[in-house]
Amino acid sequence: MNRNTRLVFIVCLTAVFGVIVLQSLWIRNYYQVNKERFDKEVNLAFEDAIKTEFRLRCDTLENLMCQFLMDTTQMTITSKWSEKDSTHVYYVTNKKDPKDSYNFSIKLLNLPIVPQNDSVKQLVARHYARAYREEDFDRHxxxxxxxxxxxYIGARAKEFSFDTLRLRPIYQQLLAERGIRESFVFYMRDEDSTVNRSRFPDSLLSRYSLITKSFPTYKVEKGGNYIRAAFPSHGNFLFGKMIGMIIASAVLLALVVLALLYLLRIIRREKKLSAIKNDFISNISHELKTPIATVAAAVEALEGFDALKDPQRTKRYLHISRTELQRLADMVNKILNIAAYERQEFELKPERVNIDAIIEELTSQYPLPAAKNISFQYNNQAGTSSVMADPLHLHNVISNLIDNAVKYSGPNVAIDINCYIEKQHFIVTVKDDGIGIAAGDLPYIFDKFYRVPSGNIHKVKGHGLGLSYVKHIMEKHGGWCLAESRPGKGSIFKIGLQA
Incomplete structure (x- = not known):
């Protein structure tokens, strides 16, 4: 990793770390805000629940009081005109003790109570019960x-005293209206502080993450005079509020990481392409120089050593020059053809091809290097020798595979060629016993210009275009190609065509 790449990598890591830190702080602050909101909402809901429960009790007592006042076996309600005050005075009297009486007036009503007409009497009873509630019940x-x-009212007040069974559904409903569905318990004490300054035992604090403010119960009987709501957890509420934020943060972080990884991948790829380009230039320069140097030496011999006077020597030098120039032209044409294939400037002309004839021609006419002893073994197990393909390009594909097998083998070369049908594909394999290919290089051998790294030493002549051509032609045919190899164990190249 060079200095510039290392610097880009460090910048990317710093950016990712910075995003993670900012997202963490953002989520932490959002968590704190929602935690404070939870504290506020549960306390407000608890206060409303206490008031609602008390109001329901007062409603019940008011209705019971009104019914008791209208019960003629217990109470009588009468009226008398007061000249002094110019109004009707109403009397509520104990039926069993006429001396046990209470009187009052109603300015907005001021109607007499007459026998056989309970309408005014009901209005008076309702007004009296309402006034009693506002002046007495509401003040406990x-x-x-x-x-x-x-x-009677004392007994009913004791009967309908504060009850957590009545409070619980009210509190649950008020919490649900605020989007809170956490479980809770009621915590009652004989003595407490309504300003929330009480201290709780550690055993209680360890079990409950939040305890609300205290409110008086105003129970008639002694004990349990103050009540709080305690929440074992508030995770569901916070999770529900933060799930969107967490997902958005995770997606944003993932996008940043993926973008940076993609950037690093592009940088690495460009670096790799640059290395491949330099290796290609080095290889091609070496191979171009060889025929040029040979031709130059032949021309120099013709000019400087009176070779023109010797017809045999002249013929030999001209043959050498022609051969090297043809080799140079072949290399240039091959490079130009690869460029044409890459630009899609050609069309396949598929037809029924005799695969046996192509392979037999290649193996019988293959130019044998003087330094290598090459043996071929061919076996067609496909049950047919006919395959649909472009004859010229299929010939070149198999030729390239054989050429590679020869180049990357030792002095004694054994090449096995097999044909068979598998999964509706006509498969041709070329197996050699050469030097093999490392696992790290296998994924790239079909890339254009790629050659197994060997520094600037070119023991095997080539320019990294043969296998790229093979892959390109096979894909144009709608087929595929792959390679299997282990260093020192040889290689197997496979091509597949639609059967």
Whole structure:
């Protein structure tokens, strides 16, 4: 990794780390805000629940009081005109004790109570019960206006005293309206502080993540005079509020990481392409120089050593020059053809081809290097020798595979060529016992200009275009190609065509 690549890598890591830190701080702050919101909402809901529960009790007592006042076996309601005040005075009297009475006036009503007409009497009873509620119930006291009425209301107030069974559904509903569905328990104490300054035992704090403010219960009987709501956890609420934020943060972070990885991949790829380009230039320069140097030496011999006077020597030098120039022309044409294939400037002309004839021609006419002993073995197990392909390009593909097998083998070369049908594909394999290919290089051998790295030493002549051509032609045919190899164990190249 050179200095520039290392610098880009460090910048990318710093950027990713910075995004992670910012996202973490953002999520942490958002978590804190939602935690404070949860604290506020559960306390507001609890206060409303306490008030609602008390209001329902007062409604019940008010209705019971009104019914008791209308019960003629217990109470009588009468009216008398007051000349002094110019209004009707209403009397609520204990039926069993006429001396046990309470009187009052209603300015907005001021109607007499007449026998056989309970409409005014009902209005008076309703008004009296409402006034008693506002003046006594709402202040958590009970005054005995009459003895029997006071005892009745006292008994009913005790019967309908504060009850957590009544409070729980009210509180659950108010929490649900605020989007809170956490479980909770009620915590009651005989003594507490309504300003929320009480201290709780560690055992309680370890079990509950939040305890609400305290509110008085105003119970008639002693004990449990203050109540709080305790929440074991608030994870569901916070998770529900933060899930969108967490997903958005994760997606954003993933996009940043993927973008940076893609950038690093492009940089690495460009670096690799640059190395391949330099290797290609080095190889092609070496191979171009060889025929040029040979031709130059032949021309120099013709000019400087009186070779023109010797017809045999002249003929030999001209033959050498022609051969090297043809080799040079072949290399240039091959490079130009590869460029044409890459630009899609050619069309296949598929027809029924005799694969046996192509392979027999290649193996029988293959130019044998003087330094190598080459043996071929061919076996067609496909049950047919006919395959649909462009004859010229199929010939060149197999020729390239054989050429590679020869180049990358030792002095004694054994090449096995097999044909068979598998999964509706006509497959041709070329197996050699050469030097093999490392696993790290196998994925790239079909890339254009790629050659197995060997520094600037070119023991095997080539320019990294043969296998790229093979892959390109096979894909144009709708087929495929692959290679299997292990260093020192030889290689197997496979091509597949539609059967």
């Amino acid at each position: 006291v009970i005054y005995f206006h009459t003895q029997n009425l006071g005892k």
